Amino acid sequence: MSATLVFKGAIIHSESLGSLEIQDSATLLVVDGRISALYRSSDELPATAIPADAQVHQIPPGEFLIPGFVDTHNHAPQWPMRGLGQGLHILDWLEQVTFPFEARFADAAYAQRTYEQMVEDFLRQGITTASYYSSRHADATKVLAETCAKKGQRAFVGKCNMDRNAPDYLRDTTAAASLGETEQCINHIRGIPGCEKENEKALVKPVITPRFAICCTSELLEGLGKMLKEDSSLAMQTHFNEAQQEIDFTRVLFPEEASKSEADLYEKYGLLNRRSVLAHCTIMTDYDKERLRQLECGVAHCPIANMTVGGGFMVAPVRDFLQRGIKVGLGTDSGGGWASQMLMVIRQTMIASNAQEVMSKGQDKALSLEEAFYLATLGGARVLCLDDQIGSFEVGKQFDAVWVATTTGLHSAMTPREEDDSLRTSFEKYIMTGDDRNVAHVYVQGRRVAGSRAE
Numbered sequence: 001m002s003a004t005l006v007f008k009g010a011i012i013h014s015e016s017l018g019s020l021e022i023q024d025s026a027t028l029l030v031v032d033g034r035i036s037a038l039y040r041s042s043d044e045l046p047a048t049a050i051p052a053d054a055q056v057h058q059i060p061p062g063e064f065l066i067p068g069f070v071d072t073h074n075h076a077p078q079w080p081m082r083g084l085g086q087g088l089h090i091l092d093w094l095e096q097v098t099f100p101f102e103a104r105f106a107d108a109a110y111a112q113r114t115y116e117q118m119v120e121d122f123l124r125q126g127i128t129t130a131s132y133y134s135s136r137h138a139d140a141t142k143v144l145a146e147t148c149a150k151k152g153q154r155a156f157v158g159k160c161n162m163d164r165n166a167p168d169y170l171r172d173t174t175a176a177a178s179l180g181e182t183e184q185c186i187n188h189i190r191g192i193p194g195c196e197k198e199n200e201k202a203l204v205k206p207v208i209t210p211r212f213a214i215c216c217t218s219e220l221l222e223g224l225g226k227m228l229k230e231d232s233s234l235a236m237q238t239h240f241n242e243a244q245q246e247i248d249f250t251r252v253l254f255p256e257e258a259s260k261s262e263a264d265l266y267e268k269y270g271l272l273n274r275r276s277v278l279a280h281c282t283i284m285t286d287y288d289k290e291r292l293r294q295l296e297c298g299v300a301h302c303p304i305a306n307m308t309v310g311g312g313f314m315v316a317p318v319r320d321f322l323q324r325g326i327k328v329g330l331g332t333d334s335g336g337g338w339a340s341q342m343l344m345v346i347r348q349t350m351i352a353s354n355a356q357e358v359m360s361k362g363q364d365k366a367l368s369l370e371e372a373f374y375l376a377t378l379g380g381a382r383v384l385c386l387d388d389q390i391g392s393f394e395v396g397k398q399f400d401a402v403w404v405a406t407t408t409g410l411h412s413a414m415t416p417r418e419e420d421d422s423l424r425t426s427f428e429k430y431i432m433t434g435d436d437r438n439v440a441h442v443y444v445q446g447r448r449v450a451g452s453r454a455e
């Protein structure tokens, strides 16, 4: 049995959207990757709490632990093309920049090299969980899942389903082929040691991934819906009401089903339930929002992509979602969003929410730093239905964490720390101006998987 890990020092985590716990001096125990106890400064630490063979880590002043970031929407094959094609509207961007690039992943050796670097990059940024769209290639999808498992990143991995409205060199040849390869990928992922279907704590899990209705025939959507119906443990992810250009074309392709709402369309094919993760959700009617709430779908808010390739300047009504009780997490949308850093997404979330406050004439109040941080951690965990396992330091959860160093000598972009900074001030400086150099250590299930500091 592995020894107990003990962390003594400051911890910061969200208890809920409106409540951030800041503990200057906590003692956190981890056994077999799981948080077995958390003593706050007000708690008496029992003399026998820490076993003699425990590995004790003392977190120095100015440093603290936060839960690992949860990226609810990420296109793995777009990681090497982030930032390209700015200013294009979504369908033009897909056709001119993205599809030709994703085609490279027909080469599994290229996928292997690229995904190794990609997973390392996201871990270095403190993204301990990601929900990935792979390319449409089964082999590259398997490589992606294996790479996450090997490097220790918690992930959902889905073969991207797309059997129309994409170039012949990229798209699935038929709906049947697309469904068959999806099944193969699911079985492959569940065959990775530790990732079995029965294993609730599996590090890597499959996710059904129709790219969006525009790229899928009715037959394909129907087949994917059937898979979800037959296996209620499967998650689903797709793009939803991202931009006007996309909504208009969806209505042309599905004049009846999508005439009122994309929710009706996806629901018709059995694709919407509490495990559905819908990316973007920028142009939303009250009807759309109510359907998402009733069906318990989660929103992957991607504020960087929404203001770049989304079609100009799209702002999702995040405050309204939250007030209605709709789950919301954040997504890098690697590719459409140019950043692999969740800190950038948090900052853009706050900027977008300021814009939304103005655009809604004050009705949708801007998000606070605490609220944006919640979305990047516990909120994302809820969207992925993993909040019983990750997202905060509640006892019983897995230890997925980032050890943040804010001390001088790091040469990071962070606003310099002053001697008299409170923990709250150090946290604010890190969130608003820090970078991966402040990420000293990253843990997933208690295993150290990355970090800027020597072990």
Ligand code: GUN
Pocket (backbone or CB within 6 Å): 075, 090, 094, 098, 211, 212, 239, 242, 305, 309, 333, 335, 336
């Ligand atoms: N809609 C369909 N595919 C994509 C994609 O790759 N990125 C974004 N942002 N939107 C999409």
Ligand code: FE
Pocket (backbone or CB within 6 Å): 073, 075, 239, 279, 333, 336
């Ligand atoms: Fe996307």
